[in-house]
Amino acid sequence: MGYDLWADTVAGPIHIKGPSSMNYDVDLGPLLISDWYHHDAFGLFHYEIASPHAPLPVTTILNGKGVFDCDPASDARCTGEHQRHEIVFEKGKRYKIGLINTGSLLTYKFWIDGHNFTVVQTDFVPIKPYVTDVLIVGIAQRYEIIIEANATFIYGSNFWIHATYCDDDDMLDSRVGIIRYDGSDDHDPHTPPKSEQHPGYGCRDPAPENLVPIVEREVGKRVNGLSPADYLRIGLQGWPNISDTDSLVHKWTLTNRTQYIDWREPTIKALTSDAGAQFENETCPIYLDYETGEWVYFVIENNYTLSDANTPRTIPRSVHPIHLHGHDFVILAQGDGIFDPIDVVPNLHNPTRRDVVNCPIGGYVWIAFQINNPGAWLMHCHIAWHASAGLSLQFIEQPGRIKGLMEQAGALPELTDRCEDWTEHYNTVNIPKGALQDDSGI
Structure with a gap:
């Protein structure tokens, strides 16, 4: 499958279940984060090679759902409807999610309001669990995380799932999904101020001391040139x-x-x-x-x-x-x-x-x-x-x-x-x- 075909959203995960380095209660399966364009990939490719700055997406989708600001009066393709991906949590349970960046351009900064999470796997390699509240996910990178449903309801029981470009916090709306503790409550969550949204976090992978494989491997002496x-x-x-x-x-x-x-x-x-x-x-x-x-x-x-x-x-x-x-x-x-x-x-x-x-x-x-x-x-x-x-x-x-x-x-x-x-x-x-x-x- 060529890159241009993949960029036009022919994408789906293969979910292989293996041992986890931490226990959990519910496996929610893959969560696909992707940038979204309103033009076909072949046209965007020719734009890029003539620029050479990459064309920017119009929004972010989470498991195929997202929101774009359009006007039905001037655009027949605009339905006036909008959907975000939603997950319902039960208080006290631990949920495993497989994060995958299936996008074309953006490396994403990912976080969930009111929650920390534990990273247990990177690119199908089980690692020693470590706790964080934000994660950088490059294109094609995969992480398995475990989230404990233990939030405090200061601003209600709904929480935003965020994903935004790691090098520009204002490029796109970071609010891409919702976690609800009450499935019947359809109100939008409280949005924290920018100062609480990990501004300027950057685009670096997690520190190597956090990504320690469970199955150890020693690296041997190199045999190739390295001038x-x-x-x-x-x-x-x-x-x-x-x-x-x-x-x-x-x-x-x-x-x-x-x-x-x-x-x-x-x-x-x-x-x-x-x-x-x-x-x-x-x-x-x-x-x-x-x-x-x-x-x-x-x-x-x-x-x-x-x-x-x-x-x-x-x-x-x-x-x-x-x-x-x-x-x-x-x-x-x-x-x-x-x-x-x-x-x-x-x-x-x-x-x-x-x-x-x-x-x-x-x-x-x-x-x-x-x-x-x-x-x-x-x-x-x-x-x-x-x-x-x-x-x-x-x-x-x-x-x-x-x-x-x-x-x-x-x-x-x-x-x-x-x-x-x-x-x-x-x-x-x-x-x-x-x-x-x-x-x-x-």
């Missing part, structure tokens, strides 16, 4: 001249190059034909031909300007949720400013483990993962417009083992059939290749 030339830097390029700061088209980069994938020739197809296949630079490959069990480290920086431009290109201010396919990774370090390998000490003893990390605004993240899953694995920014514009790369892991595993699984005939179907479609609709391709191919 400054190996750092992965989030940046922008003009097109067709990458150093043209006045370019009419802007593309994102993670390896000093924008990633393009030919949809007719997926990486895995080439690797099943030739384990030693070398890919074009535009596919942004990083080869990980190491022994099973060895560790690789990567630094990702979010403070980069294009150094070979006459006038350095300034990167639009943004937190970037970085997602890796095929693996969990551990977070060795995460911080503000320029990464300094002398001053930054990696956490090698049971560090935070997840598969989506927020690379801070003007900062860095240092990750590692273990070689144990042969394949071609994408790593990309989960902002839809950035991924579509090439802010991604692929790890080619143990290429010599891929064909044998595909044959063992009996998957090669289906791979061939699907590629033929896609090639026919691709040629029929005449999809442009390169910078104007509607999607990077991931």
Whole structure:
């Protein structure tokens, strides 16, 4: 499923129930937070690459429900009705909720008036429980939280569920849902003053000392290079001249190059034909031909300007949720400013483990993962417009083992059939290749 299709709301959770690091009474299932647009994703993508500032959403929805200020007299699509997602609590019970950011652009700051909650899982990794009253949730990040229904009814028995952009408290109305202790009371909750709504909290992931995995893992010595030339830097390029700061088209980069994938020739197809296949630079490959069990480290920086431009290109201010396919990774370090390998000490003893990390605004993240899953694995920014514009790369892991595993699984005939179907479609609709391709191919 392409990013533009996903951004147009084809989304639904798969709820896998596993052990929890804390007891609870009721499992309320997933709670999906998403930004909402009134224009189709393909049009928004072309707006973004020409700007290069991302188009802003009009509202936030919670489990598919939300409110937008419109006038039925001037807009036939405006029904005059409005709904917010509501949850009814029973005093004294503990409720488990799975928070998922299914949005396209915004990293959300989440909180509930009058309640603390306990975080017990991050990206499907059970952690030692910790209590908080606010949580930053990047796109594609998942948290399981447990809320105890123990509020005091100073302003009544209804409470707002809030979610707003972490870097701009006033961009959208944060009141996205309601918790009620009396299902028959349909009054809106009391709205606390701005000073009680975690102003200026920022966009950082929870502190690593709070995200401690229950199942411990020690990080081994790295086997790959890690000089400054190996750092992965989030940046922008003009097109067709990458150093043209006045370019009419802007593309994102993670390896000093924008990633393009030919949809007719997926990486895995080439690797099943030739384990030693070398890919074009535009596919942004990083080869990980190491022994099973060895560790690789990567630094990702979010403070980069294009150094070979006459006038350095300034990167639009943004937190970037970085997602890796095929693996969990551990977070060795995460911080503000320029990464300094002398001053930054990696956490090698049971560090935070997840598969989506927020690379801070003007900062860095240092990750590692273990070689144990042969394949071609994408790593990309989960902002839809950035991924579509090439802010991604692929790890080619143990290429010599891929064909044998595909044959063992009996998957090669289906791979061939699907590629033929896609090639026919691709040629029929005449999809442009390169910078104007509607999607990077991931």
